Amino acid sequence: MPRKAGRSPEETRRALLDAAGTVIRTRGVSASLDDIAKAAGVSKGGLLYHFPAKDALVRALAQDILDTFRAEVLAALDPEDTRAGRLTRAYIRASLDTSYDEVAVRENIALIAQLISIPEIAALARADAERWDRDLHDDGLPDHVVTLVVAAADGASTAPLWGVGLAVPAARRLEQQLLDLTSDTTDGLSTRK
Numbered sequence: 001m002p003r004k005a006g007r008s009p010e011e012t013r014r015a016l017l018d019a020a021g022t023v024i025r026t027r028g029v030s031a032s033l034d035d036i037a038k039a040a041g042v043s044k045g046g047l048l049y050h051f052p053a054k055d056a057l058v059r060a061l062a063q064d065i066l067d068t069f070r071a072e073v074l075a076a077l078d079p080e081d082t083r084a085g086r087l088t089r090a091y092i093r094a095s096l097d098t099s100y101d102e103v104a105v106r107e108n109i110a111l112i113a114q115l116i117s118i119p120e121i122a123a124l125a126r127a128d129a130e131r132w133d134r135d136l137h138d139d140g141l142p143d144h145v146v147t148l149v150v151a152a153a154d155g156a157s158t159a160p161l162w163g164v165g166l167a168v169p170a171a172r173r174l175e176q177q178l179l180d181l182t183s184d185t186t187d188g189l190s191t192r193k
Contacts, residue, residue: 012040015041016037016042021065024036024061025111025114029115029118058115058121069094072097073094076091085183087135088145088150088182089182091136092153105160105161106160106161141182145182
């Protein structure tokens with residue numbers, strides 16, 4: 001199948017990553033390159049031009065997921081906020097963003113669960129988690145505050161996998177409570193209700 005007319009190499013690469021995500025999520029990591037190429041609307045040769053092996057495609061997909069979340073956190077940085085905890089507050093806002101469709105969140109988590117079963121991807125995810133841990137603990141807040149708010153944000157953001165995602169008002173309240181915890185660090189915990 002030839003490359004779709006008018007699609008740039010970057011657009012084709014993006015289509016391949018999106019198709020790989022969809023196919024792997026529904027068929028598992030044993031999905032074939034043929035299935036992924038077909039879902040992207042490219043030939044298998046076109047897929048192999050961008051990703052010389054399935055391992056490279058899967059690694060790129062996992063890295064794309066990690067990079068996308070990092071970009072969402074950086075986009076959530078408040079340019080007016082110069083206080084300690086600035087990155088942690090952006091992490092909270094990105095993690096508790098309710099503008100996403102709950103089904104899409106559940107599908108993304110299911111994809112991550114498929115990918116994390118691959119040892120190389122698990123190592124990639126651990127390295128990313130260690131980087132987040134360093135970055136957030138270097139953000140100027142007490143360690144116990146960072147640990148608490150990140151665990152709460154991560155837990156709430158993965159709740160849709162279990163079909164119990166927070167309703168928007170509850171998510172907004174949790175977000176504000178976590179943001180408050182990062183703003184009042186005189187004793188490491190906020191006394192605000």
